[in-house]
Amino acid sequence: MRSFIFVCLLGFVLPSFAQQATTSITPLSDRLVSYTIKAELNPDTKTIKGTQRLTWRNPDSVPVDELQFHLYLNAFKDDKSTFMKESGGVHRGNSASSENPWGGIDISSMRLADDEGDLRPNLPVGSGLDLTDSIEFIHPDDDNADDQTVFLVKLPRSVAPGETLALDFVFESRLPEIIARTGWEIADSGEPFFFVGQWFPKIAVLEIPGQRYVPKDAPKGEWNAHQFHANSEFYADFGTYDVTLDVPESYEVGASGIKVEESIQNGIKTLRYKADDVIDFAWTASPDFLEYTQQWRHVFIRALIQPAHKGQAQRHIDAAIVALERYDEWIGEYPYTTLTVVDGIGDSNGMEYPTLITAGTTYGLPTWARVLELVTIHEFGHQYFMGLLASNEFEEAWLDEGMNSYIESRIVDDAYGRGSVIELGHFKIGDIAAQRLGYVKQKPSKGALITKSWEYTMGDYGKASYAKPATVMNTLERYWGWDMQQKFLKAYYAQWRFKHPSTRDLQDVAEQVSGEDLDWFFDQFVYGTAVVDYAIDSISNTKKEDDSYSSRVRIWRKYDGIFPVSIRLTFADGSVQDQSWDGQDEWKDIRVAGPSRLVEAFIDPEFDVLVDINRLNNRKVVADLASNQFARQVQFRSITFYQKLFFVLSGLF
Amino acid sequence: MSLHYIKSGYDSARERPALSAIVYVGNLIMGLILSIPVFIALSTATSESGFSGDMAGEFDLALWADMLESSGPLLQTLVSQLLWVLPLLFVWKMASSAGLIHAQSEGGGRSFWTGVGRYTGKATLLGLLFMVPTVVVMVVVVLIATLLSGVLTGEVGSFWVQFVFTPIALFLGVAFIDMMHDFGRIELIVGKKGVMDSWLAGFKWPLHSSNANSIYIGWMVLGMIFLILPFMLDVSMGGLFLAFIFQQILLFGRAFITVGWINSEVAFYEDTVPAAVELDETEGLDA
Ligand SMILES: [Zn+2]
Numbered sequence: 057m058r059s060f061i062f063v064c065l066l067g068f069v070l071p072s073f074a075q076q077a078t079t080s081i082t083p084l085s086d087r088l089v090s091y092t093i094k095a096e097l098n099p100d101t102k103t104i105k106g107t108q109r110l111t112w113r114n115p116d117s118v119p120v121d122e123l124q125f126h127l128y129l130n131a132f133k134d135d136k137s138t139f140m141k142e143s144g145g146v147h148r149g150n151s152a153s154s155e156n157p158w159g160g161i162d163i164s165s166m167r168l169a170d171d172e173g174d175l176r177p178n179l180p181v182g183s184g185l186d187l188t189d190s191i192e193f194i195h196p197d198d199d200n201a202d203d204q205t206v207f208l209v210k211l212p213r214s215v216a217p218g219e220t221l222a223l224d225f226v227f228e229s230r231l232p233e234i235i236a237r238t239g240w241e242i243a244d245s246g247e248p249f250f251f252v253g254q255w256f257p258k259i260a261v262l263e264i265p266g267q268r269y270v271p272k273d274a275p276k277g278e279w280n281a282h283q284f285h286a287n288s289e290f291y292a293d294f295g296t297y298d299v300t301l302d303v304p305e306s307y308e309v310g311a312s313g314i315k316v317e318e319s320i321q322n323g324i325k326t327l328r329y330k331a332d333d334v335i336d337f338a339w340t341a342s343p344d345f346l347e348y349t350q351q352w353r354h355v356f357i358r359a360l361i362q363p364a365h366k367g368q369a370q371r372h373i374d375a376a377i378v379a380l381e382r383y384d385e386w387i388g389e390y391p392y393t394t395l396t397v398v399d400g401i402g403d404s405n406g407m408e409y410p411t412l413i414t415a416g417t418t419y420g421l422p423t424w425a426r427v428l429e430l431v432t433i434h435e436f437g438h439q440y441f442m443g444l445l446a447s448n449e450f451e452e453a454w455l456d457e458g459m460n461s462y463i464e465s466r467i468v469d470d471a472y473g474r475g476s477v478i479e480l481g482h483f484k485i486g487d488i489a490a491q492r493l494g495y496v497k498q499k500p501s502k503g504a505l506i507t508k509s510w511e512y513t514m515g516d517y518g519k520a521s522y523a524k525p526a527t528v529m530n531t532l533e534r535y536w537g538w539d540m541q542q543k544f545l546k547a548y549y550a551q552w553r554f555k556h557p558s559t560r561d562l563q564d565v566a567e568q569v570s571g572e573d574l575d576w577f578f579d580q581f582v583y584g585t586a587v588v589d590y591a592i593d594s595i596s597n598t599k600k601e602d603d604s605y606s607s608r609v610r611i612w613r614k615y616d617g618i619f620p621v622s623i624r625l626t627f628a629d630g631s632v633q634d635q636s637w638d639g640q641d642e643w644k645d646i647r648v649a650g651p652s653r654l655v656e657a658f659i660d661p662e663f664d665v666l667v668d669i670n671r672l673n674n675r676k677v678v679a680d681l682a683s684n685q686f687a688r689q690v691q692f693r694s695i696t697f698y699q700k701l702f703f704v705l706s707g708l709f
Numbered sequence: 710m711s712l713h714y715i716k717s718g719y720d721s722a723r724e725r726p727a728l729s730a731i732v733y734v735g736n737l738i739m740g741l742i743l744s745i746p747v748f749i750a751l752s753t754a755t756s757e758s759g760f761s762g763d764m765a766g767e768f769d770l771a772l773w774a775d776m777l778e779s780s781g782p783l784l785q786t787l788v789s790q791l792l793w794v795l796p797l798l799f800v801w802k803m804a805s806s807a808g809l810i811h812a813q814s815e816g817g818g819r820s821f822w823t824g825v826g827r828y829t830g831k832a833t834l835l836g837l838l839f840m841v842p843t844v845v846v847m848v849v850v851v852l853i854a855t856l857l858s859g860v861l862t863g864e865v866g867s868f869w870v871q872f873v874f875t876p877i878a879l880f881l882g883v884a885f886i887d888m889m890h891d892f893g894r895i896e897l898i899v900g901k902k903g904v905m906d907s908w909l910a911g912f913k914w915p916l917h918s919s920n921a922n923s924i925y926i927g928w929m930v931l932g933m934i935f936l937i938l939p940f941m942l943d944v945s946m947g948g949l950f951l952a953f954i955f956q957q958i959l960l961f962g963r964a965f966i967t968v969g970w971i972n973s974e975v976a977f978y979e980d981t982v983p984a985a986v987e988l989d990e991t992e993g994l995d996a
Contacts (some may be wrong), residue, residue, distance in 0.1 A: 695953075703963055
């Protein structure tokens with residue numbers, strides 16, 4: 057089923073971006089790489105036969121004589137890979153279970169190209185051009201000699217600075233039963249569903265002196281190639297993709313970039329896609345997809361929906377627009393002209409690739425549970441942090457997942473209300489609040505944001521890459537206000553898009569924009585694991601001879617985290633006094649004298665310091681003002697709950 | 710025909726509101742007992758925090774998380790309390806049903822407490838016996854659901870099996886056994902049968918008499934309405950004291966329904982099986 061919604065305003069024809077992958081006619085990125093791939097999907101064997109011409113420009117100021125590559129699919133080759141060993145065959149809850157769940161990439165030919173034109177893999181191999189036998193698997197992160205997710209080749213001749221090298225590959229990708237967001241699965245219809253990510257030989261990133269953490273005065277650049285880990289994602293250079301796919305005629309396909317050609321011959325559908333200024337190319341194919349489309353400004357939004365979820369198609373599109381609008385306003389333009397939201401199957405869901413995201417929902421999902429909206433907004437946000445800023449997700453996952461979770465929580469709360477993820481009567485759970493709990497109640501003293509993703513224990517990765525950075529950034533926003541935060545986010549995006557920023561770069565932008573040294577903040581909450589918890593320990597009042605009062609509040613900083621806070625003092629006559637405190641001392645006494653006794657002390661009354669792990673102890677009243685209103689209310693509610701429960705249970709016997 | 714019995718049940722419950730009050734108060738007391746540790750835990754955690762009023766006003770995830778963290782151990786005792794409350798509830802259900810049947814048999818006007826005193830033991834034994842078919846029905850429903858999920862495959866199929874078929878089948882199956890149990894108890898108390906005979910006799914009622922079914926279903930629907938309404942009230946205006954009061958009124962109504970329900974079943978039984986009744990000694994109307 058197709059439903060097209062055309063947006064035409066007074067004869068205004070949508071801009072001619074239709075044949076352009078980005079809004080710019082000039083390159084947006086340095087385009088160090090280009091991939092021209094021809095691939096043929098065999099749905100029976102779940103394999104993809106491909107040929108690929110890769111061009112790579114040496115960004116360094118010295119010649120390069122060795123290249124490194126990722127073969128991510130080899131993580132699913134067998135149970136000896138680092139990925140499988142780390143995950144115990146499990147990734148984010150899903151495990152490989154079918155008879156032949158394994159995948160992998162075999163390169164049957166790799167050689168230096170000897171012509172300028174399209175890849176012609178059957179050309180006779182010139183002497184010294186064939187590199188197939190030089191492929192040498194390496195394992196830079198561990199001592200697992202069985203891991204084949206990274207390889208290097210020594211070049212027969214070096215690549216001069218600025219020179220572009222062309223390499224031709226012939227490869228076959230065996231897709232695994234879906235794991236880690238890639239592979240195949242048999243849908244309810246009995247038809248196969250494919251989500252094809254990280255599926256071709258991909259060159260690693262050569263970080264040159266001055267880039268990220270490579271010293272400016274280093275003699276040469278370093279390859280930053282990590283194995284595929286159970287917790288890790290990816291890292292790649294920007295470039296262009298020209299990908300031609302052959303799939304069975306009945307298949308609906310979604311892919312990164314824009315579709316530029318489509319033809320059908322002998323039951324085979326051939327589709328050609330172009331994606332510019334992106335770091336990756338992924339695609340999906342299934343005969344089951346229902347397609348829904350809508351234009352938003354320059355972006356052609358396409359939703360590919362499972363038949364069981366067709367009632368929720370518009371929810372996908374609406375959520376994508378909610379995200380597009382706010383990213384555009386808060387951070388900067390989305391420069392691509394397409395966005396495809398895929399309703400995948402199983403573990404393919406909740407993943408991001410350039411201009412192509414998977415969301416995920418369930419049949420019958422009620423509208424008061426906005427998990428579909430949340431995941432769509434989240435995955436869209438990766439277009440910025442994974443796609444456009446393209447930080448190193450292996451080493452600094454928080455710059456992608458964490459910054460994205462922060463904006464996601466902000467968007468969800470802004471668009472749907474502060475308690476909107478689950479909204480059932482009076483029971484409301486908001487995104488910012490839920491992210492905060494994911495940090496403050498999950499061993500907050502463990503797991504710094506800056507940790508290589510494979511060095512986390514499983515639980516800490518999720519907390520430190522999603523929940524904690526979201527809470528840390530929400531705290532920074534409340535610390536200096538949304539105006540400053542927005543300036544910072546916009547500047548960060550404007551300065552660093554297409555340039556792989558590091559944590560240090562992010563901090564630099566924040567400091568430039570605000571003019572403030574932020575070491576105290578970053579050292580505690582980004583590089584370190586400081587835990588903030590301020591509590592009112594006691595309130596005491598002494599009546600003086602002249603009937604005035606001398607009062608004292610004792611505040612306790614319970615852990616190592618330090619944060620400036622305000623303290624609100626309320627007196628018996630209703631007067632209120634706000635004080636600010638740098639939060640440094642472990643114990644702090646505030647003494648006040650006045651005509652009225654102090655009845656309440658409240659640290660951080662506006663709840664700006666979201667990293668404070670316990671809010672309940674932030675406030676105290678004197679004993680005679682203690683109130684059981686809440687306890688009584690819950691008691692009454694529990695009485696009626698039990699009464700109802702007992703009537704129901706009585707029916708059982 | 711069944712309407713006639715429902716009307717009779719309604720009249721009887723109206724004539725003797727004390728019976729509804731007993732059922733209502735019994736339930737209320739058990740709820741009250743269970744709610745005491747909740748109160749203590751929450752009072753300890755929040756009374757001097759200054760947040761009590763805010764938390765009563767609206768749900769705050771952060772404060773709830775802190776509160777549950779600090780009073781977790783005390784709230785955990787709630788779970789262990791269910792261990793003794795469930796058997797107590799079971800015995801109370803047997804005792805109160807025995808009392809209600811006795812009180813409303815032979816044209817009514819008999820003592821609730823005499824029924825409790827005389828029949829609670831036997832009714833409890835009978836109740837234990839009826840657990841057998843209840844468990845059997847549950848197992849059968851689960852088996853059918855398992856078989857069904859082999860046919861209704863996929864996401865949509867399993868949605869219907871898990872969230873529609875299984876709960877409805879369990880509900881109807883349990884209600885079916887509950888109806889047998891009701892009539893089994895009447896066989897025991899009004900028909901003066903032994904426990905084993907009453908158990909066996911109970912099984913035939915839903916199958917033999919369409920009137921028995923209509924009476925049961927009629928009251929069941931009313932009973933459900935009077936449970937769903939307070940649930941809705943709780944969701945919509947939960948925190949307000951007014952909601953508590955309205956819910957209590959509805960729950961009294963629910964107790965009233967229990968009384969009327971049993972009266973209808975007893976009256977129907979007595980009309981259908983008149984010979985089995987043998988006169989008791991006269992009793993005062995003390996409840
Ligand atoms: Zn993510």
